[in-house]
Amino acid sequence: MNFSIYDLDQNIKNLLNIDNFLDGLSVNDFIEEISKEHYLKGLEVKNDKQYLDPKPYIRTFESTIRYLKQLEVEANESKINNESKMESFELQHSHNVIELNSEIESSMKELDNLDKSISSISSKINPLGTQLNKISNSRDRSQETIFLIRAYHGFFTKETYAPLENLRVSKKLEDKIKCAKTVKNLRNLAIQVSNESQSSTLKCIKSIETYGDKMESELLEKFEIASNNDEDLDFEIMNEIAKILMEYNEGINVIQTFVNNNDIIIQEQDESDELSESDFIKFSDPNFSDFKLPESLLSTFDNLKFEIKSRVRISSKVFDDPKPIIKIFITRIYAQIIRNKLTNLLNNSLSNSLAHVRILHLLHNLVFNFTSQIKEFLIVEEFEKETSELSTLLDQCFSDLFIEYIGDNIYFNREKKNLENLIYDIVHKFNTMNESIITNKSLALRLENLDNIEFREKPMVDRFGFSLEKKRTTQFKTYVKNKLNENRTSQRLSNDNLNEYTTINTLKVETVLKSVIESITRVLELSPKSAEYSLEILEILIIDFGKLYIGGGLEIIYDECKKASTNLHYLKSFNVVSEILLLMSSCIKKIILPCATNNPNTKNRMINLLNNFISQCELSLNIISDEFYETVIKNLTGYLNKQKKKDFNCDAIEDDTEACELISDYLNNLHSQLKNSLNGKNLDKLLIKIGLEFRGLLLEHFKKFTVNSIGGIVLTKDVIRYQSIIDEWKLPVLTDSFAILKEIGNLFTVNSNLVNSLITEGQLAQMKPYLVRQYISKRADFEPSYVDKIFKR
Template structure:
């Protein structure tokens, strides 16, 4: 009941309802609703001077009371709801306990029932097994009865109609039963057969004839189905025949029916057998491009496609495709691939050894890639679960090339190829330079040095050095025997190469780096083939190739080139002694730089190609290193001997030219041109520098020029001690010295130019006044000379007086 004077408006009372608030209404909504009318009225009242606030205050007071009452009602209702929830939760817990008890009872009943069922099952299983045995026995009895009746039919009437009915039936089960019965009939008839009963033998023959007829009819149907691509029928027949006799005939029929036939006209168009240009390239050691046999590639591509397509057909026709694929693959390799490989390899043998090993390598890679691709296909498509087909493919591939890659065949041809290439170069080179090589001066000198070193310095060393020389000589003797046999064959067929190819023969007159590149490229090519064709023997074969390079080629070509250079050096030396006016020819020095480049090429080839092939064989690798170092050191020793004796020759020639110096050259009254000795020596030194500059480079050039220059300087220092020099002659001597210095300065060696300054200072000893000699010898390079040496030069002054030596020169005797 409300005692307020101001009752609420009906519209507001509708808002003050608990249901309104519980159904989503908010206080803000309520306030907005009750305020909006007054807000409108306020707008109208604003025009008046006075507005009464009491109605608003009273209205909100009433509203507040109603809200409090609603709050109290809401709290009461919440408490009642909580009590109800507690009651319902209690009832739910009671229900759960009751249900749990019922479930426990049900589980116990189930366990009892399960135990009883297990007992029944234990009793029933033996009964089931007995029933299965009885059923099997009944089936076997029926089969046995049918088999005996069939045998009786063939024995008495040579036929059995129910069996024939099964054979002619269109049902798979009937045909299977027929095949199984015939198989058992053959076994039974052979056991019953007796010589005492001739009819049993005839019965065996009749049954076998019937089995052959049955199998033949099935195979005919198999062929017809194969032509129409009826894979389901083919699969049924194959299953029947595999159960009948292992399926050998059906497999053979399938393989024969699916035989791969290549187009012979297309193969002939692409064949390289009649391509002479290609075979010439294959026989050329300088031809480095890859030759492709398009015909063989196309054949292998065709076979690759056919194998993959036939494999899918085989998978649909046969339950176990592996035995069929095995026969199919073996047939392809034996009939198609082997025929192509043998044809090419046999023909290549008639062309050249190089052509043979090259075409062998090409075919080995082609067929190897083909085999690898087929293996991956079979493995990826799960045709080869037991890896049996992979083994068949590997064996088929191995059988293709075993005739050509065996240890006794392949590498012998590889060596023969290298020896033929080396023979072509070495024979012509040796023939052209036969006289110089026969002299063998350098080898004799090196052997003497080796023996001296071994005897004097290595008396307690190992026998490695001796064994190295022994194996070297052994190989050289073998190769010389080979060359002689080749020479005999060539002489028997035709005249010498020099007569036939005089123009081409000129390139073999001296060492040629292109020939070395040919041998090295051929050796690298051989190593590459060995790594593919005989990887297990690669270290041993690589060692033999290294020995061929170092001994057969290195000794007979590079060594002979050094012999020729040394022989020319000797000839120069002899000629200079016989004819002192003959101009020197240093052409043999060109081999110095060339041999250095050749040794660099050979060493690089061995280091980067040959040594890595023996990385897993330390003993062989060490042997390779020792052989290489020994060969290079002997070549370097040869070069050093040639260079050393060239320097001696130069020194002897300079000494000879100094003998042309006349006594009056430095004791004269007039100054003329350079002396004869100075002109000869200057021209000769210019020639020496020119030839050395062409033949040597870098450090080698500078070291040699320093030795030649210092030897020349020492000869001049001794030379000027022999001549009396007057004041005019001193100028002539200084003029010669300046000429020598200008020649030496052209060599652009600061060390040498500085040392030659001593000559000019010695020349000053002959030109300065006597009173100045004392101060002169305390300066420059003269200060480093011994007083006795300086006195030797001063004593050659024309105005020299021994009684005044102490007073003028302050020199000690």
């Protein structure tokens, strides 16, 4: 036993518990806790420090260490004791496991013996059960056979059999089903044993059939009564009768009665939903877009949808297997009602291809949506769990409705005819108004003879495209000639109807493009060969319409340009053609080309066809632009040639020279008309090209005249007027380039002593010396020796 005056108090002993350290008590916290009560306060020494007595700390730590050692001894003893107990427990557990294993082996042997006994008994019982089933079935068949023979004997001798009649009038469903099955088998038996030489056998057959017909007619009458109550159908009676008659003759007549017993089939057969004459006129107008089917027809489809859904739900309650009944009902709806509606509308529209394809497209979408909704309903109602018989039937019925209007290129031939008629009408009237110009083909001949390597040396694909293009154009021209011959005998076009066809018209192009887009939309939805058909539509658009209408318009512009008329109204067609090309290329790239995304060869042919057409149109515009440019330069040169020699070598300053007046008026008029005819880059490029060439003409023009000091002022006045006109064009590149003309004018007006400083400053400093010398040599006071000194420096 340890004795110490500084024994640990209970609080410190409580701290020496492993749970405290597991809960987060650190060694530092523990030391602070056991020593916090052992510092003394009071005695103060120097520097205001408190006195600290170490003895209580030391004693407390010693007591703590002693207590810890004591705890260690106790822990070791407890460990040894627990290890001894654990060994004894492990030994006892091993004995228990061995005993339990022996018991398990004994139980498994007993289970094996029991399983063998059960297997032996089963092997003896199974054959016995099979034999019992055979005996039972044989007994049932024997009873049925005996009953059937007795029934036949009853009908053979008395034309009736009371037990069978009892089954028929029984209130039990099983008896009624047995009666129906017996009558069916009885009739088959009577037919097999009948003999034409024995009239009694034939009479027996007739008696059995009469009895069966009577039974079926009574049941059908009850079925109709139960199904005619719209407010509360008696599904129980209808289901019983359906089961009975299914056993009798597979329910042929009860199914027919069920299918026929609905208002939609009775009423709709006599209704008509035809379009009026005004409706057909609207459908035939290419510019009319808000075309719709009659509301009565849409209402009919809504009623059909409701009736089908209703009959599907009812049939599932009346028949154990409703699918065959639903198939019959759906087939009749499509084959009778829907087909009649479609046939009336489509056949009445055959006289106009545009109206026909529009109505066909609308009807196709209407029936497609109708079919999709019915299929979705059948899936939701879980009629299509395992198979898709009904969905397949619906798809087939839908396809059968339109096969005669869509199959074998029938539809697309009408689609092409519609576009060709529209284009023919425009091209014919356009050619009528401009026949002489278009026939000359001046622009086309210049394109063919153009010495352009890029245009002449086309790759093989392009050459093939050109041959197809030429063939297509020839075919369409033949078509147009045939149309012309037909129309000459029927009617003549008045000038009032042709005024809008004197030049190409954006509205006509928009009409054709809208028709093309409309055709592409129909092709994508009505035909699986959308890529091939889209290529044909593109050929019609570019070759038939583009070459003849837009190409003819370019011929007219070129002809006007060649006339060198002062009226530049024809230049407005530049913007029109640019807009048309933009419209066509945008339409083709966004609408037609995507149709051939999955067909690279077809898409490449489309791209080549488009690129060739656009490049030819751009080349034609460039030719017309060059022709116009040459005409302008020719006129400017002619006005400059009217400059008199004395204009710049004179004694007095008068008004602007005649050449300046003519050129100024011409440029002002030219700019005014160009602004009204062109815009954007087309206008700027042409003005810059004309301005720079005019500047070059002036630079060469001023080299031709001797200029004195007064004449230099006149020349400068002309230059300033030219500059003011060019500045009004608001093109910086021209404004900057014309500045040098004024400096050249100064060469003629400054004193000869100042010429040296003039040519070393401004834009003249950038000009080559020999060119500057050519202008200086035209001064009236020109001295070669002085000029040589200037340029030798």
